Amino acid sequence: MDHHPTNWGRPRNDTVDPYGTYPIHQRPTNVPKDAFAAGIQHTQQPIVTGTSVLGIKFKDGIMMAADNLASYGSLARFRDIQRLHPVGEHTVLGAGGDMSDFQYIQGILDELMIDEFAAGDGHTLGPAEVHNYLSELMYARRSKMNPLWNSLLVGGFKDGKRFLAYVDLLGTTYSASTLATGYGSHIAQPLLRRAVEGREDTLTEDEARKILEQSMQVLFYRDARSLDQYQIATITAKGVNISESRKLETSWSFAEGIRGYGAQTQ
Amino acid sequence: MTSIGTGYDLSASTYSPDGRIFQVEYANKAVENSGTAIGLKVKDGVVLAVEKLVHSKLLVPGANRRIQTVDRHIGLATAGLPADGRTVANRARDEAAGYRDFYRSPPTLKTIADRIGHFVQMYTLYSSVRPFGISTILGAVDKDGPALGYHGAAVGKGRQLAKTELEKLKLSELTAREAVIEAARIIYLVHEDAKEKEFELEMSWIGPETNGLHVAVPKDLFDEAEAKAKEALVSGLE
Numbered sequence: 001m002d003h004h005p006t007n008w009g010r011p012r013n014d015t016v017d018p019y020g021t022y023p024i025h026q027r028p029t030n031v032p033k034d035a036f037a038a039g040i041q042h043t044q045q046p047i048v049t050g051t052s053v054l055g056i057k058f059k060d061g062i063m064m065a066a067d068n069l070a071s072y073g074s075l076a077r078f079r080d081i082q083r084l085h086p087v088g089e090h091t092v093l094g095a096g097g098d099m100s101d102f103q104y105i106q107g108i109l110d111e112l113m114i115d116e117f118a119a120g121d122g123h124t125l126g127p128a129e130v131h132n133y134l135s136e137l138m139y140a141r142r143s144k145m146n147p148l149w150n151s152l153l154v155g156g157f158k159d160g161k162r163f164l165a166y167v168d169l170l171g172t173t174y175s176a177s178t179l180a181t182g183y184g185s186h187i188a189q190p191l192l193r194r195a196v197e198g199r200e201d202t203l204t205e206d207e208a209r210k211i212l213e214q215s216m217q218v219l220f221y222r223d224a225r226s227l228d229q230y231q232i233a234t235i236t237a238k239g240v241n242i243s244e245s246r247k248l249e250t251s252w253s254f255a256e257g258i259r260g261y262g263a264q265t266q
Numbered sequence: 267m268t269s270i271g272t273g274y275d276l277s278a279s280t281y282s283p284d285g286r287i288f289q290v291e292y293a294n295k296a297v298e299n300s301g302t303a304i305g306l307k308v309k310d311g312v313v314l315a316v317e318k319l320v321h322s323k324l325l326v327p328g329a330n331r332r333i334q335t336v337d338r339h340i341g342l343a344t345a346g347l348p349a350d351g352r353t354v355a356n357r358a359r360d361e362a363a364g365y366r367d368f369y370r371s372p373p374t375l376k377t378i379a380d381r382i383g384h385f386v387q388m389y390t391l392y393s394s395v396r397p398f399g400i401s402t403i404l405g406a407v408d409k410d411g412p413a414l415g416y417h418g419a420a421v422g423k424g425r426q427l428a429k430t431e432l433e434k435l436k437l438s439e440l441t442a443r444e445a446v447i448e449a450a451r452i453i454y455l456v457h458e459d460a461k462e463k464e465f466e467l468e469m470s471w472i473g474p475e476t477n478g479l480h481v482a483v484p485k486d487l488f489d490e491a492e493a494k495a496k497e498a499l500v501s502g503l504e
Contacts, residue, residue, distance in 0.1 A: 111363055118335040118359055120482070 042146035046098035048072050050083045051225045052184025053094035054215055055153045055164050056192055057177040057200040058208035061236035062155035062164050064092055065212040067220075068245055069227035070099045076227065084233045086240045088113050090158040091127040092233040093134075096181040097150035097169065105148060108137070127156025127163035127235075131173070139171025151181035157235045180215075183223045188215040205234065217248050277393035289396055293346075296399030300345040301465060302424035302456050303332065304432065305403040306449055307414035311442030311473025312405035313483075314343040315449035317424065317457050318466040333470045333482075337362040339406050340378060341470050341480035345422030346400030354402055358382050375406035375413035406480070407472045424456030431455060442473030446483055450491035451498050467492055 048070050055064040070078040083102070085093045087109050095102040112133065116125055125133075131154040141148050147169040156163045165175040177200045178192035195211045196203065203211075212232060220226050228248040234241045255261045269275040275288035282288060301317035316332045333343045334355040342358055344351030361381045365373035382402070390397045401421035405414045418432035431452045440448065450467060457465055469483040469491070483491070 107367075111366070114338060114363065114366075115359075117338060117479075120331070120335050 042144075043098070043101070043149055046101070046149040048077065048099045049225070050081065050096045050099055050102070051223055052180055052182045052188065052219055053083065053096050053151070053153045054184055054188055054192065054212055055094065055155045055179045056196050056203075056208060056211060057162050057164055058196075058203040058205060059201055060205060061157040061234065062092075062162055063205070063208045063212060063235075064094050064153060064155045064233040065216055065230055066094050066096075067216065067227040067230040069225070069229075071225045074224070076225075079227060079229065080245070082231060082242075084231055084242050085109075086233075086242060087130050088125055089239050090124070090235065091130050091154060091156035091163075092235055092240055092242065093130070094153040094155070094181075094233070095150050096152075096184075098148070101148040101150050105134070105137070105150070105152075109133075126158035127154050127165075128158075130154055130156070131163070131165045131167060135167045135171055135173045138167055138169060142170050153179055153181060155233065155235055157237060160237070183225070184215070184219055187222050188219055191215050191218065205236075209234075213248070217250065220248050220250060278390050278395070278397055279393045287390075290390060293397040293399045296350075297346040297401045297421060298423060300347075300400075300422045301332075302420060302422040302428055302453060303343040303345045303401075303403055304421075304428050304449060304452055305343060305405045305414050305416075305419040306432065306435075306437055306440070306445045307405065307412045307417050308437050308440040308442055308445040310412065311407060311445070311471055311476075312341070312412050312414055313442060313445040313449045313469065313471045313473075314341050314403060314405050315446075315453050316343050316345075316468040317422070317453045318468050320464045320466055323464075327466065331468065333468050335470075335480050336378065336404070337366075337373060337406075338479050339372060339408060339472060340375060341405050341472060343403045343405075343470075344400045345425075346398070350398040350400045351402070354382060354386065354398060354400065357385050358404070361385075372408065374408045374410065375404060375415075378406075379404050379415060405472065407478050412472070424458075427456045428452050442471055442475065443487065446471060446487055447491045447494055450488075450495040454492075454495035454499050455502070467495075 050070055051067065053064065053066040055062060064084055066083040068079060068081055069076055070081040081099060083095050085106050087093050113125065134152060134154065138148055149169050151168040154165050164179055165173060166179050167173045178189065178196045180189040180192060192211065192215055209232060216230050220228050228250060229245050231245055232243045269288040274280055274282035278287060278289040301319040303316045306313045314333050318332055330348050332348065332351060333341060336342050336355060336358040340362065342355050344354065358378055361378055362373050365377060386398050389395045403419050403421060417437040420428035420432060435448055446469060449469060453467055469488060470480060471483050472478065472480045
């Protein structure tokens with residue numbers, strides 16, 4: 001309600017002054033105040049994107065994998081992007097979806113971890129706290145109709161406990177002994193379940209790595225937005241280890257027989 | 267005190283007839299009544315140590331910390347009013363976070379010290395605020411290596427004696443580990459046992475063993491340093 005006397009009995013938003021009432025004094029305007037704020041756009045779609053992230057539980061902790069590609073549409077634009085990000089001593093964050101939003105999230109988490117460090121109270125944030133923080137962040141942003149366009153996996157190991165959970169642009173969360181985001185949730189998740197479920201407490205680190213390698217290979221064959229270079233993160237009682245970039249072994253000889261790919265025989 | 271009741275000590279923007287600003291003098295008094303704080307910049311790191319006078323037996327050990335962390339690699343020790351120390355530390359944290367947000371890199375000690383200097387000075391300019399009753403030592407290991415602004419610094423009650431002790435050391439040749447031992451010795455030395463009540467030693471460091479982080483000195487080294495400090499005190503009396 002506008003209580004200003006000079007606006008009484010007037011239509012709102014009149015840009016002209018038909019009765020020549022100026023100058024009495026400056027009348028407050030009823031037009032939107034900040035033309036720039038009106039120009040702010042909310043995220044409608046991701047631009048530079050990463051594809052699947054995989055995560056599994058194994059005997060000693062959590063293992064995660066993501067390739068090094070950031071696509072611009074269907075163009076394989078950036079081939080050296082790390083999509084597994086350490087958060088403190090116990091946690092790794094893996095991201096699919098918009099890579100600029102992922103970088104923004106990294107910045108927020110970095111500041112959060114510094115605040116916690118500066119408090120110096122002897123406590124540190126573990127994977128459960130980081131995941132809960134992210135779920136609140138993602139849900140708050142989707143509620144502003146301006147989501148951070150990612151699907152995230154949070155994996156970690158703290159106080160003798162494994163943690164693996166998912167959160168996405170809607171603020172949806174769930175947890176399981178195998179998780180995959182994006183295309184991987186269709187292609188790799190069934191493979192991971194068959195290999196891991198029921199064996200979480202017996203799988204060795206080598207076996208877990210083998211499972212992820214095979215899943216990443218299948219994803220590279222099937223997912224047109226994937227790359228054969230990827231990294232593996234291992235989180236155990238010893239802390240976080242994110243591997244150097246590794247290359248998948250693939251064989252494309254079968255492709256010769258595919259009509260439309262190899263030399264045409266008829 | 268002669269200044270009280272004259273009306274000249276009500277504001278930091280009022281001079282007394284003989285050209286003094288009492289509010290600034292009060293601030294210095296607050297520092298002089300506080301336990302000593304020292305900082306040592308050595309070959310491979312920085313050590314901060316504080317003589318924290320314990321005013322009441324009811325206080326839990328470790329309460330009212332006077333060494334605080336500003337950023338991963340920056341520490342801050344104060345002498346004076348504890349609450350003012352926390353205000354300045356909070357501002358320093360905000361500045362460090364702001365620097366990181368703007369420049370996307372960890373702040374150097376120099377920029378943080380500059381900004382805190384400006385912040386503190388602003389509180390000497392207006393009648394609506396009083397000056398901070400603290401002296402502050404900032405220490406860091408940043409991209410240019412260990413940083414303190416000085417090789418050694420001392421503030422608070424025992425600063426004169428602490429400074430002469432610091433001058434006797436070859437600070438640029440010490441390791442951080444050796445500096446912790448020396449810092450504990452100096453704090454124990456400057457503490458006036460007869461006059462003062464109990465005190466708690468508080469020490470933090472940034473060095474190769476801390477991975478460039480500002481953290482409390484680990485318990486084993488702390489105990490070693492404290493034992494040696496007490497030993498040195500006894501042998502010094504003989």
